[in-house]
Amino acid sequence: MTTAPARPNRAALAGLGDVLWKVAAAVTTPVLPREYLDLIDPLRSGADLRGRVLDVRPETADAATVVIRPGRGWLGHIPGQYIRIGVEIDGVRNWRTYSLTSPVDAPDGTIAITVKAIPDGVVSQHIVRRLQPGTLIMLDQATGDFVLPAATPTKALFLTAGSGITPVMGMLRNRPADLTDAVMLHSAPRPQDVIFANDLADLADTGAITLHRRHTDDEGMLDLAELDSVVPDWREREVWVCGPTGLLDAAEAHWAAAGLSERLHVERFRPKIAVTGEGGTVTFTTSDVVVEAAGDEMLLDVGEENGVLMPSGCRMGICFGCVSTLTEGSVRDLRTGELTTVVDDTPVTFQPCVQAAAGDCRIER
Numbered sequence: 001m002t003t004a005p006a007r008p009n010r011a012a013l014a015g016l017g018d019v020l021w022k023v024a025a026a027v028t029t030p031v032l033p034r035e036y037l038d039l040i041d042p043l044r045s046g047a048d049l050r051g052r053v054l055d056v057r058p059e060t061a062d063a064a065t066v067v068i069r070p071g072r073g074w075l076g077h078i079p080g081q082y083i084r085i086g087v088e089i090d091g092v093r094n095w096r097t098y099s100l101t102s103p104v105d106a107p108d109g110t111i112a113i114t115v116k117a118i119p120d121g122v123v124s125q126h127i128v129r130r131l132q133p134g135t136l137i138m139l140d141q142a143t144g145d146f147v148l149p150a151a152t153p154t155k156a157l158f159l160t161a162g163s164g165i166t167p168v169m170g171m172l173r174n175r176p177a178d179l180t181d182a183v184m185l186h187s188a189p190r191p192q193d194v195i196f197a198n199d200l201a202d203l204a205d206t207g208a209i210t211l212h213r214r215h216t217d218d219e220g221m222l223d224l225a226e227l228d229s230v231v232p233d234w235r236e237r238e239v240w241v242c243g244p245t246g247l248l249d250a251a252e253a254h255w256a257a258a259g260l261s262e263r264l265h266v267e268r269f270r271p272k273i274a275v276t277g278e279g280g281t282v283t284f285t286t287s288d289v290v291v292e293a294a295g296d297e298m299l300l301d302v303g304e305e306n307g308v309l310m311p312s313g314c315r316m317g318i319c320f321g322c323v324s325t326l327t328e329g330s331v332r333d334l335r336t337g338e339l340t341t342v343v344d345d346t347p348v349t350f351q352p353c354v355q356a357a358a359g360d361c362r363i364e365r
């Protein structure tokens with residue numbers, strides 16, 4: 001009589017796995033086995049999500065598209081969404097947010113972001129001027145609701161300026177076939193500043209969009225009252241707007257005045273500031289740093305400017321990547337004016353990327 005070999009039981013296998021992992025940890029100490037695996041295959045599934053920069057392609061003198069091979073944990077994106085990326089600069093990992101500009105189904109599995117270098121911008125200058133192919137960066141999964149709806153609108157208007165073209169280019173590169181009546185109105189200071197100028201021209205040539213370009217150095221800033229002549233049926237269109245704060249605020253007011261706010265989709269790259277705080281003496285308790293902070297200065301900036309390393313993400317209060325603990329005093333949300341105060345010595349959390357000191361306060365960093 002033959003006896004069937006005993007099936008290994010799951011608990012025993014898991015236990016064996018634990019033992020092997022502990023042996024590996026003992027062998028590789030002080031480096032964790034996971035860190036060794038990261039060195040060998042940093043893009044493997046199960047690792048923290050990373051991406052390898054494959055190419056940095058200039059778009060204009062100030063803007064570049066970064067082509068990235070994401071790790072195997074990448075879940076894909078919906079056109080118009082953005083990602084957070086973590087880039088090491090002088091030994092410090094800086095997180096920023098960028099819209100995806102690539103096709104969702106690139107045959108080689110790559111994704112792309114397009115970055116405009118802003119004056120004194122820590123990360124954007126680094127990406128556009130110094131980032132090298134081969135560099136590993138940290139990634140987060142895509143998120144955001146500045147996307148086309150599942151039911152494609154019959155008539156669309158894309159109103160963009162400067163780097164605000166990026167999420168819209170993400171949509172246009174992936175546009176549904178039934179988006180047949182799309183008007184795009186894009187502003188940039190000069191012809192040579194137009195990001196994706198050739199792509200826009202191609203889309204216009206094939207009839208995919210009706211394109212209006214405005215060069216503001218010569219023609220002045222767009223006044224939305226001009227829409228009546230440039231896009232006479234603008235009231236009938238679903239509209240996506242992205243660009244500098246002035247354009248976005250004007251668009252919100254314009255569509256609200258027309259009673260059409262529900263047609264308007266806005267993507268902001270920076271928070272909309274409504275109030276200022278009171279300012280005060282800020283103590284970063286762990287770092288032992290004490291500074292005077294102005295009432296209109298986000299506490300994340302105050303920390304970074306004074307050498308206090310703080311986690312960060314979108315820098316506009318949407319990703320909660322910077323949440324920190326306030327142990328004394330008050331801070332004010334500059335978007336809403338809302339005050340967060342420590343009562344009875346009970347620490348509270350707050351978002352330093354959108355909150356400023358409202359009097360003296362102590363932050364656990």
Ligand SMILES: Cc1cc2nc3c(=O)[nH]c(=O)nc-3n(C[C@H](O)[C@H](O)[C@H](O)COP(=O)(O)OP(=O)(O)OC[C@H]3O[C@@H](n4cnc5c(N)ncnc54)[C@H](O)[C@@H]3O)c2cc1C
Nearest residue numbers: 082096097098099114115116120121122123124163166269
């Ligand atoms: C949802 C979302 C999507 C985004 N998509 C893109 C994108 O596709 N392409 C892109 O280039 N950027 C995009 N951004 C902006 C980007 O995340 C960074 O804010 C920008 O690159 C500046 O970072 P920095 O480190 O260079 O500047 P910082 O060093 O953080 O700031 C330097 C100075 O510039 C000011 N500043 C910060 N951001 C801006 C800004 N956007 N415009 C003008 N002044 C600013 C700061 O107040 C500060 O005074 C997006 C932001 C969000 C929230």
